[in-house]
Amino acid sequence: MSEINNFEAIGIGLASPDKILEWSHGEVKKPETINYRTLKPELDGLFCEKIFGPTKDWECHCGKYKKIRYKGIVCDRCGVEVTRAKVRRERMGHIRLAAPVSHIWYFRGIPSRMGLVLDMSPRNLEKILYFAAYIVIDPGSTDLNKYDIINEREYREYVSEYGRHDFVAKMGAEAIKDLLSQIDIDALADDLREQLQQAKGQRKSRLIKRLEVIEAFKLSGFQPDWMILDVLPVLPPELRPMVQLDGGRFATSDLNDLYRRVINRNNRLNKLLQLGAPNIIVRNEKRMLQEAVDALIDNGRRGRAVTGAGNRALKSLSDLLKGKQGRFRQNLLGKRVDYSGRSVIVVGPELKMHQCGLPKEMALELFKPFVMREIVKHELAQNIKSARRLVERGGDMVWDTLENVIKDHPVLLNRAPTLHRLGIQAFEPVLVEGRAIQLHPLVCTAYNADFDGDQMAVHVPLSAEAQAEARFLMLASNNLLKPQDGKPVTVPTQDMVLGIYYLTIDKEPDDFDPEAPLPAFSDYDEANMAYEKNIITLRQSIKVRRTVEVDGKTISGVITTTMGRLIFNSILPQDLGFADRSRGGKDLLKLECDFLVGKKQLGQIIERCIHIHGITKTSKILDQLKTMGYHYSTIGGISIGIFDMVVPDIKETLIEEAEVQVAEINRRHQRGLLNNEGRYRAVVDIWRRTTDSITEALKENLGRFNPVYMMSLSGARGNINQIKQLAGMRGNMADTTGRTVEIPIKSNLREGMNVLEFFISSHGARKSLSDTALKTADSGYLTRRLVDIAQDVIIREEDCQTSNYIDVSAITVGSKNKRRVAQRLFDRVRGRYAAEDVIDPKTKKVLVEGGTLISNDQAQMIEDSGLEKVKIRSNLTCACSSGVCAKCYGINLATGEPAVVGEAVGIMAAQSIGEPGTQLTMRTFHTGGIASGDDITQGLPRVEELFEARKPKGQAVIAELEGVVSIVETDKRKREVTITSAEGESKTHAIPLSTPVIVDEGDYVEIGDLITDGSVNPQDIMSIKGAEGVQKYIITEVLKVYKNNGVEINDKHIEIIARQMLRKCKIDDSGDTHMLTGSLVDMFDFESTNAEIEAQGLQPAEGKRVLLGITKASLATDSFLSAASFQETTRVLTDAAVKGKVDPLLGLKENVIIGKLIPAGSGMHRYRNITAIPVVPENKELLESTVAQSKVSG
Incomplete structure (x- = not known):
């Protein structure tokens, strides 16, 4: 590994003026960019070659020195160093500012770091910085105090009363710089800690925030006055380029305009200061310079954004980092790669499972360097140049060479969107005619691909290690199982x-x-x-x-x-x-x-x-x-025609009967025997039953050899609901509010609908299409947040040796009388390690020994034995400080084998939860008519609500005591539910009559049980039942949502997310530790720090675990690179810079960003020293000696 890449962690901090000058290669003095006549950069301008390096390789500005032989010489005429032009991507310049300027990130951020250090409100700070008021720096003999803010009129009065030299009051960044430089950080930190002892309420939380910033400066060693800039760094010119367009005009980066404004104002201010201009003019120019620097750093953060042509806001330095098009997400987390191509896919039914058809032209282009090497090696061409000509001409010899080259060289096929690990798989290429990629029909399910014009991308793994990984880990014939639930994904369709x-x-x-x-x-x-x-x-x-x-x-x-x-x-x-x-x-x-x-x-x-x-x-x-x-x-030869959709003869009779019943109900309503809601429900119910009866008649009518019925029954295409609409009766539809329309659609699609029926049905048809579009975006965003929170969960060790476990039982859904199993005990225990011996309750025989893996057969035995609960090792209780251990995780569902160290189980968990997201419903269901109260959120919004730990819509009341229920209806349209404990303690809940109560008089409830229908606020469960209770709740509820939508998902994936949501502790009392009261600390750090402090006989910190939503938890990670590339980039970087954070590079994103191998899979340190030797004839001796050595070493 080269010297520059050999580092273990990366830090960020505030740059001092000296540091900025150290980076710089010269001062930019002029706002000019290039000379429009010669098209060469202007001297001392924004593209100056003297400062930033030559525009052409090995050539100075004036042309005195050309060619590589003058490497390193600085031209005596133009002052340009003879070097490579690419230095213009890395050499920085600087602008020496005529007056100090504040950095908008530290002044405007939330919270304002400058404001916290000086204990000033951002509003007052703004008055000073933008020359609207004076701040007292030294009160002298006046009756003023330090930090007092006075306006222009008051300042004049004090000057006339006391004289200009008796006190010091200033405005602008200069004043703030003076105040910041006077602060004694250590003394201030001690003073704040003392104040904290007595403080309460809002004052206490303000002091905690202040102390956090002051401690950050104390620990990092940065000076607070570095938040004020004296010297402004200038970005290398190649990162803010200027390109010539066809018409002789130029397109330039917005940054150049913003820099030009700063330089113009700075030069003008310098001139005014030299001329000794009046104070008011100088002040105005200083304010404009401050605004120009603000716009350069973060345009639009304060006041109106600076706009360019067409009233478009210019993109500042902050905009370069932010968002999907910013540096982090566009360039660092996703890069363009060589040796790739894309084309339309078509079916390749004669291919083997591990093969794909690659168009010959594409293959030749992808494998060009390999083909050229082979041609030169076999002396079919003298050199690379003639080999390239041969390849471009084509010919039999080239195609034969290509066949040899691709023989054992797998390629990767990827279909966007890549929602889970099966979205990229490896195949052995087979050359095919035409220009379309041929795909094996059985891998379509994994890719979610069909042959209606889908495209796929091809990538070539280059190194021997990459090829080995592709062949052994990614080959399609090795990826037969879904990571979500371990079921086969390659089922014929x-x-x-x-x-x-x-x-x-x-x-x-x-x-x-x-x-x-x-x-x-x-x-x-x-x-x-x-x-x-x-x-x-x-x-x-x-x-x-x-x-x-x-x-x-x-x-x-x-x-x-x-x-x-x-x-x-x-x-x-x-x-x-x-x-x-x-x-x-x-x-x-x-x-x-x-x-x-x-x-x-x-x-x-x-x-x-x-x-x-x-x-x-x-x-x-x-x-x-x-x-x-x-x-x-x-x-x-099974095919379908319109006559295969046979309408049952009994249909007319059934509809007539229903119409008679509906007429009777309407009559009862008119007589006043039924209210409108009751009438509506009865009518809808009659039509629902009629539709079902027609569907049953249709099934009997079709016969098992009817092609339509065969397709549905076999699972090849369609379901009974679609057949019902084709040949039965379409039935009731929903209106725009989601309420069922009482007028049913009596026709089917075979007979055709009338105008009214068409209009009733058209809303549902359109809604499903718009829903799909919305769902895709929402589901993608959920996946992104899940990936972010779980990306550093990797299997770090074989066994964490913990004695903790969780009890698992079958998950049931539904009310008391109608409970059904959402997830069997079998599914919850298979592929997990038993925490202790599992004993058959009847025979007392040991079914599974403690510490061993529960196989499918053993899981079935456990379920058959009638055991209700089993103790298993779980991700929730794993003692691994970063990631989880293989024993607590169990089997890797994608392979069916026990997980191995290095497996990126966090990413797999996020993908497994996010990938089926598009199959979940979007709507919130009405629980019947209007009268039954709130909507209950379901589908994708419900999953999001749970993972974000939000207060749910339609919140349920939960029992805060364990005891017996008594219900009293009061006359205030409410009922009172009272729970009385065995000790005689009681708690009464007033519940509106419209809210359904799900407990009965005399029922016995436990703490946390539901009293009313609805969803529970996870934070309530956290406070009543603690971390274990809330983890169990999140897992159960998420599983229910997926199950209701017919999606199977293993609970270990949800466990990983729940574990990450509960990783932080909030410090209530810092004791003798360096942790700050009120701050969030990683649970494992909290425990290890306390253990060290206790060993020294000192007072440990006190704190409690907190439940964070996935967005908050992602931003609270130790890695500033990961957090900055997720959301709120500028806020994260500001905070990290002040605190001088060091990123330990434990997760995957951080390592992708800095261009290192990810610390998962074969990129882990323990696997880094493995080298792959290609199995080719020329390596015969090397391979034989390696095999011999491995036999000797046993």
């Missing part, structure tokens, strides 16, 4: 499912004569021959002799099945556990999958195959399933 469904369906019994003997065959081959000769069909029952080997013995017998199922089973392993062979005998001959196979069953088959036979074998089986599915969907 659409045509493939339909083909396999067609293959495994059997005939109805009445399709053939039950008396006729079944065709019998001696083995599979004979049956297959009969099928090929059209003697039998795929679907009719046949008898066939089957021979299997069990424990070394050959068993033979006749089974009854269909030809289709025989063909399907011919590619499957026969030990997946679907067939019950426990009784032996004839059962041993059963086919493994002798049942109808749709998409759901295929998923189970693949999951078991991975579990039993591993990924390599499953990849081969998947390819065979793909081929078989396409083949038999073609043979089946």
Whole structure:
């Protein structure tokens, strides 16, 4: 590693005037940029070559010295150093200011750092800095006090009374600089600590803020007066370029305009001072200089922004850093890369799982350097130049070389948006004609790709290490599982499912004569021959002799099945556990999958195959399933036409019956027997039931060989809800407020709708489209915040040796009487480590030993045993100070193997929660009509509300005591719910009658139980049940939202986010530590500091854990680089500079920003000394010696 990159941490601080001069290569004195006649930079101007370096490599300004041989010489005529032109990207200049100027970040930021140091309000500070008032620096013999603020009239009066030399009062940054330089930081810090002892309320919080800033200056060693600038640094010219346009005009960076304003005003002020101009004119010029510097640093922060042509605000230095287009997010976190291309994707059904089709032209361009090297190596060309000409001409020899080059060189394919780790996968390229990339159909689900014009990008991994990683970790055939829940992601879809469904369906019994003997065959081959000769069909029952080997013995017998199922089973392993062979005998001959196979069953088959036979074998089986599915969907010839959508005859009758019932309800309403709300609900309910009855009739009517029904039932395309709209009845729609319209749509899409029906339905159709667009942005922003909070959670060690654990049980949803399981105990314990022995409550047998991994089979045994709670190791209780340990995490769901050190589990957690975000609903549901109170937030807004730890909409009342409930209805449209504890303590809650109470008289409630319907404020749970209670609540609630939307997600991902939300402690009393009262400190730092202090016999600090929302927690991270690249860039950098923060570079973002390898995966320190040796003929000796050495070392 080069010297410049060899550092462990990076710091930021305030620059002193001397430091700025040290950076500078010369003073910029003139506002000119370039000479418009010669197009050369002006001397001493903003692009001066003498200061910033030559514009052409190895050439001075006047042309006296040209060529590299004069390297390092400074021209005696023009003063330009002969060097590379790229120094113009790094050499800075400076402007020596005629009057001190304040830095707007430290004056205007929230809180104002200058204001806190001087104990002045930002408003008063502004009056001084912008020459509207005087501040007393030395009161002398007057009755004034230091820091008093006086206006112009008062100043004159004091001058006339006491004389100009008897006291000192100044205005502008000069005055503030004098005051700042007089401050004794150490004495002030001690004084503030003493004041804190007696202070209360608002005064105390103000003192804490002041002390925080003063302590920051004390610890960092920076002088407060450095917040005032005497010397202004000038950015290197290549970072604020000026380019010539076609018409001879120039386009320039806004910074040049802003610098020019500063230089003009500075020069004018210098002239006025030399001329001894009147005070009022000088003051006005100083104020304008202050405003010019403000605009340069942060345009628009104070007053109106300086605008350029077309009234557009100019982009200042702060704007260069901020936002999506700023330096952090545009250039440091995302960079353009060489060796990449993009094209439209088309399906490649004949490809293997690990292959992709790469267009020949694209491949040649991507692998050009490799091809040229091979050509020179095999002496087909003399040098690189002629090799390049050969490649550009093309020809057979070039294509043959390209074939050799790409043989063992994987490429990465990426489809934007990359929502999870499966959005980039590696493939072995296969050269194809045409200009489109061919993609294996089974990886489409992972990429969320389809072939309607989607594009994908190709990247070439260059180094041997990168290629090894691509091959072993990223190859598509190794990525068969979803990181969200560990289920297979490469399940066949659409045509493939339909083909396999067609293959495994059997005939109805009445399709053939039950008396006729079944065709019998001696083995599979004979049956297959009969099928090929059209003697039998795929679907009719046949008898066939089957021979299997069990424990070394050959068993033979006749089974009854269909030809289709025989063909399907011919590619499957026969030990997946679907067939019950426990009784032996004839059962041993059963086919493994002798049942109808749709998409759901295929998923189970693949999951078991991975579990039993591993990924390599499953990849081969998947390819065979793909081929078989396409083949038999073609043979089946299943297609749909309008006549396949058969409308049930009973539909008219059912609708007429419903209309009679509705008329009766309306009559009852008119008589006054029903209120309007009751009438509305009854009408909506009748139509809902009618729609369901028509749907049932439709199912019976279609028959199992109807193509539409087959597609839906197999899971290939469509669902019963869509079929209902095609051939049944569209039913009730929602209006713009989300309320169900009571007039139903009686027609279906096959019959067509009338005008009124069309208008009622059009709102829902449009809303879904606009919802999707909004949802994508919201979901993306949620993912970004989650990534930011969890990006430094990496598996840092094998085992943290903690004895802490959590109790897990099945998660249930619904009211007391209608509870259903949202997540089984099986899903919560599989792939986790047991904290202690898990014992069967009935047999007392140990199901899982403590400290061992719970396998799928063991998890099933635990669930079957009737155990309600299991103690497991968890991310929430991991004792790792940064990241988590492998034991507390459990298995890596993306591989199905125990997690290894270096796994970036935080990023995976964020992606797993964010990726299905677009599938969640956007709306807030009405809980029935208007009368039932507040909306309950669901879907994406609910997940956001939980992770941001916000006060929820429709907040529930929770029990603050444990005890028995009594309910009394008062006459004030309220009821009083009283909880009385066993000790006789009671607590009464007044609840409006419109709010549904979910407890009954005499119920026993525990602390934190819900009394009314709605969501709980996480902060309330935090104060009542503590950190453990709130973590459990967040996990349960987030899981419920995903489950309600049909998304499976493992709770370990949510655990990681919840852990990060509770990492901070708020200090209540600092004791003898250096921690400040009221500040937020990392929990692990808090514990370790206290342990050190206690060991010395001193007073430890006191504090409590706080729950922070994900945005706040991201900004409260120890890494200023990570926080600055997330949000509020200028605020984060201001704070970091004052505190002299040091970034320890533990997370991923910080290392990406500074261009180092990320400290995860193979970039971790423990793996850094591994080198990859390409397995090619020329490395034969090296490889053999390496293998021999490793054998010797054991």
